[in-house]
Amino acid sequence: MLADNDTAEMQTFCETLHPATVAEALADEYSSEEVWRILSQTNIANQALIFEYFPIDWQVKLVEGTGRQHMARLIEQMSHDDRADLLRRLNPRVAESLLRLVDEADRRDIATLVKYPENSAGALMTTDYAWLPAHITAAEALDRLRCQAPDKETIYYVYVLDDQRHLLGVVSLRDLILADRQTVLSDLMEKEVVRVRATDDPEHVAQEIARYDLLAIPVVDEENRLVGIITHDDVMDVVVQEATEDVHRLGAVGPIAENYLEANFLTVWRKRVIWLACLFVAELFTFTAMAHFEDEIAKIVVLSLFIPLCISTGGNSGSQAATLIIRAMALGQVTVGDWWRVLRHELLMGLALGCALGAIGFVRAFFTPQSTLNPPSQSIIVEPLQFSWVIAQAVCIICVWGTLVGSMLPIIFKRIHVDPGVASSPFVATFVDVTGIVFYFSIAKMYLPF
Amino acid sequence: MLADNDTAEMQTFCETLHPATVAEALADEYSSEEVWRILSQTNIANQALIFEYFPIDWQVKLVEGTGRQHMARLIEQMSHDDRADLLRRLNPRVAESLLRLVDEADRRDIATLVKYPENSAGALMTTDYAWLPAHITAAEALDRLRCQAPDKETIYYVYVLDDQRHLLGVVSLRDLILADRQTVLSDLMEKEVVRVRATDDPEHVAQEIARYDLLAIPVVDEENRLVGIITHDDVMDVVVQEATEDVHRLGAVGPIAENYLEANFLTVWRKRVIWLACLFVAELFTFTAMAHFEDEIAKIVVLSLFIPLCISTGGNSGSQAATLIIRAMALGQVTVGDWWRVLRHELLMGLALGCALGAIGFVRAFFTPQSTLNPPSQSIIVEPLQFSWVIAQAVCIICVWGTLVGSMLPIIFKRIHVDPGVASSPFVATFVDVTGIVFYFSIAKMYLPF
Numbered sequence: 001m002l003a004d005n006d007t008a009e010m011q012t013f014c015e016t017l018h019p020a021t022v023a024e025a026l027a028d029e030y031s032s033e034e035v036w037r038i039l040s041q042t043n044i045a046n047q048a049l050i051f052e053y054f055p056i057d058w059q060v061k062l063v064e065g066t067g068r069q070h071m072a073r074l075i076e077q078m079s080h081d082d083r084a085d086l087l088r089r090l091n092p093r094v095a096e097s098l099l100r101l102v103d104e105a106d107r108r109d110i111a112t113l114v115k116y117p118e119n120s121a122g123a124l125m126t127t128d129y130a131w132l133p134a135h136i137t138a139a140e141a142l143d144r145l146r147c148q149a150p151d152k153e154t155i156y157y158v159y160v161l162d163d164q165r166h167l168l169g170v171v172s173l174r175d176l177i178l179a180d181r182q183t184v185l186s187d188l189m190e191k192e193v194v195r196v197r198a199t200d201d202p203e204h205v206a207q208e209i210a211r212y213d214l215l216a217i218p219v220v221d222e223e224n225r226l227v228g229i230i231t232h233d234d235v236m237d238v239v240v241q242e243a244t245e246d247v248h249r250l251g252a253v254g255p256i257a258e259n260y261l262e263a264n265f266l267t268v269w270r271k272r273v274i275w276l277a278c279l280f281v282a283e284l285f286t287f288t289a290m291a292h293f294e295d296e297i298a299k300i301v302v303l304s305l306f307i308p309l310c311i312s313t314g315g316n317s318g319s320q321a322a323t324l325i326i327r328a329m330a331l332g333q334v335t336v337g338d339w340w341r342v343l344r345h346e347l348l349m350g351l352a353l354g355c356a357l358g359a360i361g362f363v364r365a366f367f368t369p370q371s372t373l374n375p376p377s378q379s380i381i382v383e384p385l386q387f388s389w390v391i392a393q394a395v396c397i398i399c400v401w402g403t404l405v406g407s408m409l410p411i412i413f414k415r416i417h418v419d420p421g422v423a424s425s426p427f428v429a430t431f432v433d434v435t436g437i438v439f440y441f442s443i444a445k446m447y448l449p450f
Numbered sequence: 451m452l453a454d455n456d457t458a459e460m461q462t463f464c465e466t467l468h469p470a471t472v473a474e475a476l477a478d479e480y481s482s483e484e485v486w487r488i489l490s491q492t493n494i495a496n497q498a499l500i501f502e503y504f505p506i507d508w509q510v511k512l513v514e515g516t517g518r519q520h521m522a523r524l525i526e527q528m529s530h531d532d533r534a535d536l537l538r539r540l541n542p543r544v545a546e547s548l549l550r551l552v553d554e555a556d557r558r559d560i561a562t563l564v565k566y567p568e569n570s571a572g573a574l575m576t577t578d579y580a581w582l583p584a585h586i587t588a589a590e591a592l593d594r595l596r597c598q599a600p601d602k603e604t605i606y607y608v609y610v611l612d613d614q615r616h617l618l619g620v621v622s623l624r625d626l627i628l629a630d631r632q633t634v635l636s637d638l639m640e641k642e643v644v645r646v647r648a649t650d651d652p653e654h655v656a657q658e659i660a661r662y663d664l665l666a667i668p669v670v671d672e673e674n675r676l677v678g679i680i681t682h683d684d685v686m687d688v689v690v691q692e693a694t695e696d697v698h699r700l701g702a703v704g705p706i707a708e709n710y711l712e713a714n715f716l717t718v719w720r721k722r723v724i725w726l727a728c729l730f731v732a733e734l735f736t737f738t739a740m741a742h743f744e745d746e747i748a749k750i751v752v753l754s755l756f757i758p759l760c761i762s763t764g765g766n767s768g769s770q771a772a773t774l775i776i777r778a779m780a781l782g783q784v785t786v787g788d789w790w791r792v793l794r795h796e797l798l799m800g801l802a803l804g805c806a807l808g809a810i811g812f813v814r815a816f817f818t819p820q821s822t823l824n825p826p827s828q829s830i831i832v833e834p835l836q837f838s839w840v841i842a843q844a845v846c847i848i849c850v851w852g853t854l855v856g857s858m859l860p861i862i863f864k865r866i867h868v869d870p871g872v873a874s875s876p877f878v879a880t881f882v883d884v885t886g887i888v889f890y891f892s893i894a895k896m897y898l899p900f
Contacts, residue, residue: 018642020662142627149628156606156623156665173606173623177592178599192468210690212470213683215606215665232682233663239686240660240781243693247777250700250875260778261791269799272770273806276849279766280807284814286758291822297754298827301747304754308736308883311758315765316729316876320722327697328710331690341711349719356723357730364734372741377748399726425700425875426766433758 002034007041014042014050023053032058032065048077057258059086063094072101075110079153081126081234084113088123113228121205122198124238125219125228128152131159132185134168139181141171154231157216160189165225167218169193195220198227202238207332209235246330249421250323279426285434286311293441296450299380302373302387303444306365307437310394313357314402314436315429321346321406322428326420329410339411343404350403354396362392386447394443398436405432452484457491464492464500473503482508482515498527507708509536513544522551525560529603531576531684534563538573563678571655572648574688575669575678578602581609582635584618589631591621604681607666610639615675617668619643645670648677652688657782659685696780699871700773725876732880736761739887746891746900749830752823752837753894756815757887760844763807764852764886765879771796771856772878776870779860789861793854800853804846812842830899840897844890851889852882 001009014022026035039047051074054062063071063086075083075098087095087110099107109127116122130152132141141158149155158176160169169189179188195218196205209217209232217235219228258264290297290307297304325342328334334342365388373382406428410420451459464472476485489497501524504512513521513536525533525548537545537560549557559577566572580602582591591608599605608626610619619639629638645668646655659667659682667685669678708714740747740757747754775792778784784792815838823832856878860870 016642018644018662146627149624155627173627174599177596177605177623192466194468210683210686212468215682232665232686233660236660236682236686236689239689239693243689243696244777244781246693247696247700247773250697250773259783260774261784261788261795265795265799269802272799273803276763276766276770276803276807277810280759280763280810280845283759283762284810286762287755287814290755290758294751294755294822294825297747298751298825301744301754304747304751304757305737305740305744307754307758308740308761308887309730309733312733312736312765312880312883313726313730315762315879316726319876320726323697323700324710327694331694333709334711338711345711345715349715349722352719353723353726357726360727360730360734364737372744375744375748395730426769429765430762433762437758 002030002037010038010041014039014046019046019049020053022050026050027054027058032061035062036066044073045077048074048079052078052082056085056089060089063090063098068098068101072098075102076106079126080109080113080128080228081124081153084110084123087114088118116198119202120198121196121200121202121219121230122228124202124205124234125198125230126153126234127228129159129216129218129226129229130155130157131161131226132171134160134162134184134186134189136185137181138176138179138183138185138188141176141185145173145176153229154216157214157229159218159226159229160185161226167193167195167220167224167226170218193218195224196230197221202235203242203330203332205230206235206239206242210239242330246326246421249419249424250319250326275426279430282430283433286437289434289437293437296441296444299450300378300382300444300448301375302368302382303441303448305372306391306394307440309361310391310398310440311433311436313395314398314432315425316402317350317353317357317399318402318406318428318432319425321350321403322410322425323406325407325410326424329414329420334411336411336415339408342407342411346403346407347400350400351396353403354399357399358392358396361395362388365391380449382448390444390447394440397443398432398439401435401439402428402432405435452480452487460488460491464489464496469496469499470503472500476500477504477508482511485512486516494523495527498524498529502528502532506535506539510539513540513548518548518551522548525552526556529576530559530563530578530678531574531603534560534573537564538568566648569652570648571646571650571652571669571680572678574652574655574684575648575680576603576684577678579609579666579668579676579679580605580607581611581676582621584610584612584634584636584639586635587631588626588629588633588635588638591626591635595623595626603679604666607664607679609668609676609679610635611676617643617645617670617674617676620668643668645674646680647671652685653692653780653782655680656685656689656692660689692780696776696871699869699874700769700776729876729880733883735884736887739884743887743891746894749900750828750832750894750898751825752818752832753891753898755822756841756844757890759811760841760848760890761883761886763845764848764882765875766852767800767803767807767849768852768856768878768882769875771800771853772860772875773856775857775860776874779864779870784861786861786865789858792857792861796853796857797850800850801846803853804849807849808842808846811845812838815841832898836897840894844893847893848882848886848889851885852878855882855885 039050128151130145130148132144145155156173158171159167160171162168169191170193171185171189175188194208194212196208198219198221205217216229216231218226219230221227325334366384373384373387409428413422414420489500578601580595580598582594595605606623608621609617610621612618619641620643621635621639625638644658644662646658648669648671655667666679666681668676669680671677775784816834823834823837859878863872864870
């Protein structure tokens with residue numbers, strides 16, 4: 001297509017396929033220069049539609065590949081939330097020079113949106129919502145919507161505002177169409193509107209939209225004035241992204257937003273090695289802890305053989321508890337205020353789990369061959385029953401300890417305003433490993449004849 | 451409200467609040483009998499609306515609490531996907547006796563939906579979509595929609611079908627309203643419709659809806675006949691649920707669908723203890739592996755002090771790789787066919803990570819105090835440099851090994867049709883723990899003077 005310089009084909013390509021498909025195909029196969037050559041065959045509105053479907057890194061790259069004037073026209077056509085996102089990512093000098101070329105109204109709109117911090121409802125919202133006053137009839141409303149519609153992100157929800165833009169109600173397009181033509185909007189509208197604040201957490205927005213099965217949710221300021229709306233598709237992206245972040249944190253990876261196979265090797269290495277190195281350094285304390293008990297190991301070697309088993313028990317039970325609590329907090333089922341209920345619940349659960357695992361440990365330890373338990377070179381005689389009791393008790397206590405640490409750390413982190421996801425399984429496991437060694441040897445010293 | 455038997459207040463409660471809010475309030479505070487007493491104050495259509503927002507377990511419980519006749523009327527009013535879900539969960543005998551009371555058309559519709567397996571697009575879809583023939587004008591279309599609308603799940607997308615219900619195109623309500631009244635639908639409709647098959651995976655449906663920012667996606671059979679649609683809100687639930695399942699698996703919990711604080715203690719204990727016990731039993735092999743090297747430990751005690759460090763390195767790097775691959779597969783970024791690219795990528799990555807960690811390990815091991823390295827009771831003299839080299843090499847190799855196992859296991863599981871999420875971090879970590887011990891001592895035996 002490009003080799004033949006077949007402009008007709010480029011135009012057909014841009015205009016018949018879904019913009020998402022066009023963007024994917026272009027991003028996969030062409031350089032930024034080639035993308036612009038192909039896009040320039042279609043009108044600017046369609047260019048904007050396709051441009052919005054490029055991943056954000058690609059959008060930034062594309063800005064560099066075209067003239068400022070052209071980019072400014074494209075920005076005027078883009079949907080309000082997507083262009084605010086883009087400008088937030090651009091080098092501030094580039095963004096400013098572009099903004100100077102964008103027309104007055106759009107410039108002001110962008111300035112309003114860009115000021116919201118990246119992790120807030122304000123950053124997700126768009127300002128091109130459909131709105132109407134309360135006193136008009138359904139028939140007038142439909143006529144006015146026909147004029148507004150081409151510019152609006154969605155016209156399926158129409159917000160009813162007063163002169164000061166206070167949110168009075170919402171009417172769905174479905175109700176408008178079904179209603180008698182002469183009904184006044186104020187009689188037709190739903191007055192109990194589910195709404196969020198611009199400063200709210202994106203997760204909260206996602207929960208509200210999912211809870212009430214909404215297409216869009218209105219965003220208001222402190223005085224209940226409508227400042228924007230957030231549509232279901234943007235929320236879906238948030239949900240997927242948050243889930244990926246949660247999962248990545250659980251697996252000890254700094255969040256990697258890029259596609260796995262396409263991400264840059266060095267960037268990914270850096271994100272992975274930082275986590276692994278931190279955990280490794282923390283895990284070095286297992287050596288320090290064990291060095292304290294070197295004499296005991298030298299005297300009863302069999303003790304060291306059960307160490308991986310005991311500490312992994314703590315790690316697993318800790319991961320399990322941490323995962324449950326982190327996910328329950330992400331879904332809004334558990335809040336910091338529930339810490340006492342969680343603590344009680346997990347203490348009981350830890351005991352119930354620990355007893356089960358301790359029992360298995362007891363049986364296995366009891367069947368340790370005599371040659372392993374009391375090798376000829378060993379001066380101390382270890383009783384099988386006594387030894388099994390040590391293992392069972394250590395497994396049980398470490399399991400309870402792991403469960404408690406795993407359930408409480410995420411809550412504590414949330415309380416001190418650190419993302420609870422940071423208290424991920426590997427983090428908890430490492431912490432429990434070190435402390436588990438101390439528990440293990442302390443119990444051994446209590447029962448065995450050193 | 452109930453104590454006073456204030457029927458007026460019950461009615462207001464049911465009719466002014468959002469059905470989601472009513473359902474939440476009722477489920478939190480009342481018994482199934484009380485719920486029915488309150489619901490009976492509003493009309494059957496509204497009862498159905500509220501009923502759909504109850505969690506599915508609650509719905510099943512509520513079925514038992516009311517008469518069969520009443521429940522049959524309610525089922526007739528429920529949205530088609532929700533009632534199919536409910537009937538799939540009911541005791542087959544109860545479901546059958548209910549179905550006998552439901553009217554003919556609804557019964558046939560339910561029978562069609564119930565036959566799809568639970569984890570398919572068919573099970574998510576609803577049959578109450580809006581559709582029109584291709585030859586009518588926009589004005590006629592709006593008139594017909596006005597008649598269809600009250601029953602349909604969504605009228606924002608209208609599907610254009612021929613006599614045999616083949617899917618010809620889709621028109622959005624927005625386009626219908628904007629179009630000239632005389633335009634014929636066949637000229638107005640989008641012919642390139644994104645569609646899914648009834649047998650497709652729910653994850654695939656979610657990806658398609660997210661990719662094209664759709665409100666609903668049509669579901670067709672093998673002959674391209676429309677059999678239903680899936681709406682964005684049902685997909686959102688799927689996305690959240692899948693993410694929770696993924697996260698839970700990563701944390702070694704059997705998927706627990708219930709709310710954390712409300713779930714039954716015994717059920718949760720069972721789900722948690724099964725995983726922990728399996729991992730514990732698998733981890734018992736660490737003891738078996740170490741028992742093989744008991745003599746070496748007895749000769750050089752310091753070797754045992756580095757074991758937790760070395761095996762946790764394998765566990766962490768394995769978790770990390772497994773998490774990345776499992777998530778990338780869930781998002782459709784990596785397929786089984788990519789195994790060779792993944793293998794090459796992770797081999798390089800593992801080496802790069804292993805060298806970094808090995809270097810840290812080398813430094814730490816080099817600074818092991820002489821009294822720990824060569825205690826008076828030990829007959830063998832261990833050289834610090836030689837010992838550090840053993841640790842560095844073991845850490846590096848175990849890290850590469852963990853990365854490889856973590857990245858390949860999910861792909862292998864997917865290949866043999868086991869959910870890749872089962873190859874979760876704790877599973878990988880346990881596997882790598884056991885093999886890591888063997889690597890560690892083999893390397894030690896190569897370099898140290900036993």
